[in-house]
Each structure stands twice: as C-alpha cells, then as structure tokens.
Amino acid sequence: MPILPPNPTLADFQTYVRDMEVERGFDEQTVMHKCLLLGEEIGELFKAPRKTNGLKVDVTSQIGAADEELADVLIYLCSIANRLDIDLEAAFRQKEAINHNRQWTKGIRGLTVILGISASGRENGITSEAVKAVLEATEQPYEFVSLAGLQINGCRGCTGCAGDNHCVVQDDWLAIGEKMREADAIVFGAPNYYGTINALGHACLERTFCFRHREVFSLAGKLSVVVTVDGGAQNSAVGDFIRKMMQSNLMSVVGSVYAEGYSQCLTCGYGLDCAVGGVVGRYGFLEKIGPEHCPPRFAEQESGVFQAYKVGKTLGSILRARF
Numbered sequence: 001m002p003i004l005p006p007n008p009t010l011a012d013f014q015t016y017v018r019d020m021e022v023e024r025g026f027d028e029q030t031v032m033h034k035c036l037l038l039g040e041e042i043g044e045l046f047k048a049p050r051k052t053n054g055l056k057v058d059v060t061s062q063i064g065a066a067d068e069e070l071a072d073v074l075i076y077l078c079s080i081a082n083r084l085d086i087d088l089e090a091a092f093r094q095k096e097a098i099n100h101n102r103q104w105t106k107g108i109r110g111l112t113v114i115l116g117i118s119a120s121g122r123e124n125g126i127t128s129e130a131v132k133a134v135l136e137a138t139e140q141p142y143e144f145v146s147l148a149g150l151q152i153n154g155c156r157g158c159t160g161c162a163g164d165n166h167c168v169v170q171d172d173w174l175a176i177g178e179k180m181r182e183a184d185a186i187v188f189g190a191p192n193y194y195g196t197i198n199a200l201g202h203a204c205l206e207r208t209f210c211f212r213h214r215e216v217f218s219l220a221g222k223l224s225v226v227v228t229v230d231g232g233a234q235n236s237a238v239g240d241f242i243r244k245m246m247q248s249n250l251m252s253v254v255g256s257v258y259a260e261g262y263s264q265c266l267t268c269g270y271g272l273d274c275a276v277g278g279v280v281g282r283y284g285f286l287e288k289i290g291p292e293h294c295p296p297r298f299a300e301q302e303s304g305v306f307q308a309y310k311v312g313k314t315l316g317s318i319l320r321a322r323f
C-alpha cells in the first residue's frame, strides 16, 4: 500500500497517486476518462457549499463535504498530470511567472487604462497641460498623475528587483510603478532642464530598470506617447531619452508632442534687468515684462495642440481596435 510521506511535496502526491492507481487497478484508464471524472468531482465540489449555505439541494443526491471533494479533485489532477508527464510543481511555477506579469486592470473589463505622467516639478505647468491634451484626445478612460512633490529616488542598482521585477526601494515611485504596470498605454511628459530631461523624469524612468529581468519585460507591448517641453530651445535630448527608455522596456512609441514652455526668468520677479537671465538674454533690458514676452499657454499653442490631438486620437484608435 503506497504511503504518503509527512510534509509531502506535489511530486510526492503525484507518486502516491500513481502507485495507488496501480494497486487499485485504475492505471489503465485514459486521460479522457480521468478528465471526465475530474469534471464530475468539480461538480460535486460546487455542490458542497450549497448545503452549507442553506441552498435547496436534491434530497436524493449525495453531497460530500468540501474537504473531501477537494481531495478527490487533487487526486484526479495528479492522475491527469501523471498521464501527461507533467510535473505539477514546475507547471505551477511556470504559470505563476506568466500570471505575475499579466496586467490585472482595475478598470471595467473591456476598457483600456491609459496612464498620463507629467514629470515636471510644476504640477500645473505646460507639461501637465500637454499630457492632458493627449489623454483627452484618446477618448478612452485615463488616469493622470503629476510627479510634482513626490519623492522619487534614482535606481540604486542593487538588483533587488532581479528575481521578481519589483523594485525594493521604498518611496513614492512604487505606486507610480504599479500604475505603469497596470496601464495599457503610457503618455509620458517631461521638461527640458539644462539641456536634458529633468531629474524627476529621469529618476522615474530609471526605476523602470526593475521591469526588465530574466527575459521578463513587465511593460512589453504597451503603447506610449512622448511629450517634451522646453523654454524654446527645442532640444531633442529629452524626447530621445524618453523614447530610449520606452524602447528598452519593449514598448512601442506611437508618436511625440513638443510644446513650448516658458523661461522661469519671466516670472521670478527679477527678470527685467537680470543681466544673466533668460529675459534680458532674449529681449534685452526691459521696462516691463508684458504678454508679448511670454509664450502662450499650451491651449493657445497651435502646433502643440495639433500634435497632441493627432497622436492622442491615433492612440485611442489603436487601443479601441486592440481591446
């Protein structure tokens, strides 16, 4: 008589069931036969709670306790796996690795989730306006987040994420990272600071390092839109960096938007006659800074609005066709 050892592994269960079937003469039964029996047992398992929940049951039907029915289900699972030469533990681990990487969207089933991120230090600056314009044009459900005021550290390179694609650094990025993982598309906007992407935007994207390990790419296949803003210098470094990060996460870039930001010197209070400031650099010493010296808000930027509408509409169409 086969003996199940104490603290059995799944492999022990499989061995026990195989030996038990030989002993009881069930070993000649086919996979199909076993699958039908499993189906019956699952039906009985479903019936068990009817009894305990006081639902009406056929008085003539035999209804076992849930623990007994579950044990029967396990026996049939093992016997089917044995016939198919499947190591249940290995199969379980493999499937969970895949499930772990799936997007379990919290949105309504069938609806996509687009995440808009503004990495500007100013919550309601041009970057936020431009990102929101793209989101609106998608005509899809979206969530907008501003990184302004969040504590986002750079990647430590500790590789604490290598085993499960989850960052171990405890800061505000973790929530942003989870939103990125759940989104179907990401619209990422960042301003130009000193000729490159601002530190907040860089840190946020740097941390996506955790999403790419062991040939598992947690953001793979998601769509993205790149939004960049600067004080008029139209430096491509910001857009190039965002695009590079999207691509290294195996995301597709649907398109880009460029918006004109404004020089901080226009509003710092000293811009009129600060010899090293952006206002004097552009217009010379002024009596007064007037609207003619200030770039338009995003909504008045014809080119930026056009680009945002065009790429947002495209993104929305692709997502609608995809889901």
Ligand SMILES: Cc1cc2nc3c(=O)[nH]c(=O)nc-3n(C[C@H](O)[C@H](O)[C@H](O)COP(=O)(O)O)c2cc1C
Binding pocket: 120, 121, 122, 124, 125, 126, 127, 128, 191, 192, 193, 194, 195, 196, 229, 230, 231, 232, 233, 234, 260, 261, 262, 263, 264
């Ligand atoms: C620290 C800092 C550095 C900046 N460096 C540049 C720069 O090198 N080139 C440029 O064109 N604009 C530069 N800017 C201007 C910003 O790109 C511009 O203000 C933009 O509108 C900021 O985006 P926001 O409106 O979303 O805050 C800088 C702004 C700051 C605060």
